[in-house]
Amino acid sequence: MSKVIPIVIASIASMLSFQASAQVELKGNFTQGSLIRAKVQPGTLVYLNDAPIDVNAEGQFAFGFAREAELEQLLKLVYPDGLTELKPLNLAKREYKIQKVNGISKKIMKPDPTALSRSAQDSKQVKAARTQFTESNAFSQTFIWPLTGRISGVYGSQRVYNGKPGTPHYGVDVAAKTGTIVVAPADGIISLSVSDMFYSGGTMIIDHGYGVSSSFLHLSKLYVKEGQEVKQGDKVAEVGATGRATGPHLDWRVNWYQMRLDPTTIVPSMKSVLEKQAAN
Numbered sequence: 001m002s003k004v005i006p007i008v009i010a011s012i013a014s015m016l017s018f019q020a021s022a023q024v025e026l027k028g029n030f031t032q033g034s035l036i037r038a039k040v041q042p043g044t045l046v047y048l049n050d051a052p053i054d055v056n057a058e059g060q061f062a063f064g065f066a067r068e069a070e071l072e073q074l075l076k077l078v079y080p081d082g083l084t085e086l087k088p089l090n091l092a093k094r095e096y097k098i099q100k101v102n103g104i105s106k107k108i109m110k111p112d113p114t115a116l117s118r119s120a121q122d123s124k125q126v127k128a129a130r131t132q133f134t135e136s137n138a139f140s141q142t143f144i145w146p147l148t149g150r151i152s153g154v155y156g157s158q159r160v161y162n163g164k165p166g167t168p169h170y171g172v173d174v175a176a177k178t179g180t181i182v183v184a185p186a187d188g189i190i191s192l193s194v195s196d197m198f199y200s201g202g203t204m205i206i207d208h209g210y211g212v213s214s215s216f217l218h219l220s221k222l223y224v225k226e227g228q229e230v231k232q233g234d235k236v237a238e239v240g241a242t243g244r245a246t247g248p249h250l251d252w253r254v255n256w257y258q259m260r261l262d263p264t265t266i267v268p269s270m271k272s273v274l275e276k277q278a279a280n
């Protein structure tokens with residue numbers, strides 16, 4: 001008789017944990033490169049592929065899937081009552097724009113030592129800003145475009161030079177004239193504001209909390225300093241072509257800590273926003 005009891009308990013527990021799945025709300029696209037915002041019962045412990053994720057007092061949290069993320073991901077939720085739920089997440093594979101560029105001379109291919117050392121220093125600063133953890137709950141807001149206009153570059157695209165793959169493009173580029181206003185896509189704290197980085201020129205990072213940040217590259221003017229708080233829609237900078245840019249545009253990036261994500265996964269399509277603007 002006593003041998004039967006543990007089996008009965010286990011089957012009740014699995015039924016309950018199955019019902020508990022209604023307790024997790026996941027908002028986002030289940031594709032590579034996406035940022036997911038989620039909500040659980042406060043006090044729940046959350047793990048993505050066994051790594052713990054910070055959850056705020058309201059039960060909100062965020063996580064991302066990298067450009068080449070594995071298509072099978074596993075979310076583990078340990079509810080306050082001790083029940084554990086395993087929630088497999090199946091991602092859609094994305095096709096990225098790949099452009100082959102051949103016949104480039106060896107001289108151009110060779111990296112310049114000054115550029116290398118300056119960009120290494122810049123990367124360290126950027127990495128430090130994206131490592132920070134802040135308590136802000138702004139990450140869970142509905143984001144807006146920092147600027148509207150023609151999209152001139154997309155996330156994930158890559159050039160292959162003489163057969164050698166270059167670094168993929170991790171931002172969304174919006175073409176605009178130098179001096180066009182850039183606004184904060186959500187509330188946050190400025191975690192980096194530098195006017196002259198080697199590749200990215202005028203560079204700003206807004207920390208939206210819980211590892212979620214926005215970066216803006218090639219800016220001509222930066223209105224806010226590090227440590228300053230901003231609200232969604234606040235004017236923070238002006239578009240430029242500073243650093244290594246071929247023309248004026250805003251390069252907007254979204255990160256979850258060091259993970260580079262596609263900003264277009266958290267805002268309405270540019271087409272729909274521009275149509276709305278035209279109708280008003």
Ligand SMILES: [Zn+2]
Nearest residue numbers: 153171173251
């Ligand atoms: Zn760009």
